[in-house]
Amino acid sequence: MLLLLLVWGSYIENHLAVLAHCGKYGDKSSSWALDRQANGTIPDGFILLSFSDNPRLEMALFVAVSVFYTVTLVGNTTIILLSHLDPHLHTPVYFFLTHLSILDLCFTTSCIPQMLVNFWGSDKTISYMGCAVQLYIFLGLGASECVLLLVMAFDRYVAVCRPLHYAVIMHLPLCHKLTFLVWASGIFGTLVQSPTTMKLPFCHHHRVDDFVCEVPALIHLACGDTHVNELQISVIGAIFLMGPLLLIIVSYGHIAQAVLAIQPQEGRSKAFCTCSSHLAVVFLFYCSVTAVYIRPQSRFSQKGGKFLTLFYTVVTPTLNPLIYTLRNKDIKGAFKRLLWKDRMANEE
Secondary structure, eight states, X not given: OHHHHHHHHHHHHHHHHHHHHHHTTSOTTSSXXXXXXXXXXXXXXXXXXXXXXXXXXXXXXXXXXXXXXXXXXXXXXXXXHHHHHOGGGOSHHHHHHHHHHHHHHHHHHTTHHHHHHHHHSSOOEEEHHHHHHXXXXXXXXXXXXXXXXXXXXXXXXXXXXXXXXXHHHSOHHHHHHHHHHHHHHHHHHHHHHHHHHHTSOBXXXXXXXXXXXXXXXXXXXXXXXXXXXXXHHHHHHIIIIIHHHXXXXXXXXXXXXXXXTOOSHHHHHHHHHHHHHXXXXXXXXXXXXHHHHSSTTSHHHHHHHHHHHHIXXXXXXXXXXXXXXXXXXXXXXXXXXXXXXXXXXXXX
């Protein structure tokens, strides 16, 4: 995973260096420079409008987002630490849950600090390079989470439908290969979509009607032909959104059949509880992301896209650790054991 991140970072750094090199030979007194490769213009920066026409709403959002971000940091960090420290949680389901928490931490940190700065003051600007880096990371981690939710659905399918063979099928090497696939998919997705998005012929007002630099908002900013970009995002959306979602639905169809075949009511309830948390996370994530990315030029995404973006960038990463911990006996037990160890160590 570390190697993948290093490769990803190197690619972004090289790509941005080329763009900066192309821009520095333009007119330095102008805020725009000629991009020879894209035959368009590269702005020095963008203005993230968010809700600049409603300062009171922005201050309320600043407080709300700050609270949500704090809960996200505490909740996901707790899951990562407990899964690492408690031997009882060294199982595939918590291995994947740890990666989900890492993704949520990185995903929110890539956009929320900039969002809070924009909410707090009158300065709404973000540099071109900062916007590009945010887009690369934001899109890559989003694609990785789509694939990870599919991997977690496969884990639940094996646990419910093949319980006697679970330990044999979900062995540690397979878990590592699946997580490699998750991170590699995110890198592939962002390297396909992000460069072409940042080379669009942007309008000279360079005002992005959103909180963050994401693909639909940047497509709206383009003044030239965007049909290729729209087709590209539709293909990427089909691969990373609709494809995994369809496979998740199929897997849960088999899980539902297996659960209904369980005769004791207690066993049926236990099987349902093992899947309900994951289903809730899938529902929250896919409902908002799909509405924004499947039809990026739709009227709905222009009007309500900012609220949907706010939901899946702020609310969903906060709810994920709460969903997995409030009704999870294993996590509660691990937390109690950790507190008991600390108490015993202090008494000694």
